Amino acid sequence: MRASLLQVAVNEDESVEARRLRVAGMVRDQAGADLVVLPELWTTGAFAYEAFGTEAEPLEGPTCEAMAKAARDAGVWLHAGSIPERDPDGPLYNTSLVFSPSGALAAAYRKIHRFGFDQGEAVLMGAGDELVTVRLPQTTLGVATCYDLRFPELFRGLVDAGAETFVVPAGWPERRRSHWTLLAQARAVENQAFVLACGTAGTHAGVPQAGHSIVVDPWGEVLAQAGPGEEVLTVDFDPATVAGTRERFPALKDRVLGLEPPKRR
Numbered sequence: 226m227r228a229s230l231l232q233v234a235v236n237e238d239e240s241v242e243a244r245r246l247r248v249a250g251m252v253r254d255q256a257g258a259d260l261v262v263l264p265e266l267w268t269t270g271a272f273a274y275e276a277f278g279t280e281a282e283p284l285e286g287p288t289c290e291a292m293a294k295a296a297r298d299a300g301v302w303l304h305a306g307s308i309p310e311r312d313p314d315g316p317l318y319n320t321s322l323v324f325s326p327s328g329a330l331a332a333a334y335r336k337i338h339r340f341g342f343d344q345g346e347a348v349l350m351g352a353g354d355e356l357v358t359v360r361l362p363q364t365t366l367g368v369a370t371c372y373d374l375r376f377p378e379l380f381r382g383l384v385d386a387g388a389e390t391f392v393v394p395a396g397w398p399e400r401r402r403s404h405w406t407l408l409a410q411a412r413a414v415e416n417q418a419f420v421l422a423c424g425t426a427g428t429h430a431g432v433p434q435a436g437h438s439i440v441v442d443p444w445g446e447v448l449a450q451a452g453p454g455e456e457v458l459t460v461d462f463d464p465a466t467v468a469g470t471r472e473r474f475p476a477l478k479d480r481v482l483g484l485e486p487p488k489r490r
């Protein structure tokens with residue numbers, strides 16, 4: 226299976242419209258890949274808080290339309306990263322979109338863990354409450370977004386739902402790049418799954434982005450990692466490795482669930 230992670234540069238000197246057009250072209254160039262992955266909030270930038278409201282769009286909006294068409298033109302599964310979603314009956318959401326090679330919207334995932342503590346996404350957007358998996362011919366994807374990477378229980382939930390390959394679009398800041406690599410490897414090792422984590426490059430809202438998108442195998446080995454700038458990271462991997470690893474080293478079968486809290490003495 227061939228995956229291409231498009232580590233898009235998000236800088237303020239490019240308009241959202243221009244970037245949308247440019248990224249659609251980048252997706253089209255990936256014809257021949259099985260899966261193409263984009264980062265989190267690549268239209269606005271994950272830290273461009275004031276743009277969330279102005280650029281938010283419904284699931285039938287201009288980004289979805291452009292990405293559906295790009296997926297169809299390239300004939301690829303496309304995890305189109307996330308957009309600020311405007312729900313007509315609710316708050317904004319940070320919503321990831323997956324398109325099939327026919328351009329149909331196969332899944333939408335509203336980010337569960339919002340980043341920012343008492344500012345930014347955490348106050349401007351609503352939280353999703355549903356895990357999402359997507360069945361591809363080669364593997365079952367489990368989707369998560371950026372800050373979700375810090376919450377192992379979400380990934381365990383995805384494993385229980387059948388996930389073998391995690392796809393994690395992000396807008397991870399350079400300041401915490403070491404956590405990015407470490408957490409991607411940890412999620413792969415503990416769940417014996419592939420991790421495809423695609424971040425942004427560039428600087429927006431004064432926040433330099435980490436880049437360094439990464440693909441990790443179920444043994445925790447880094448199969449490929451990007452540098453800091455805009456880059457297409459292409460990797461060939463065998464999804465059957467997941468079943469093989471889980472069979473040969475069956476740690477997931479030794480899980481003990483529902484542990485009691487410590488008793489007071």
Ligand SMILES: O=C(O)CCC(=O)C(=O)O
Pocket residue numbers: 271339340370371372373375396397398401404
């Ligand atoms: O957890 C982190 O350090 C970064 C998270 C983040 O930037 C996000 O979720 O947008």
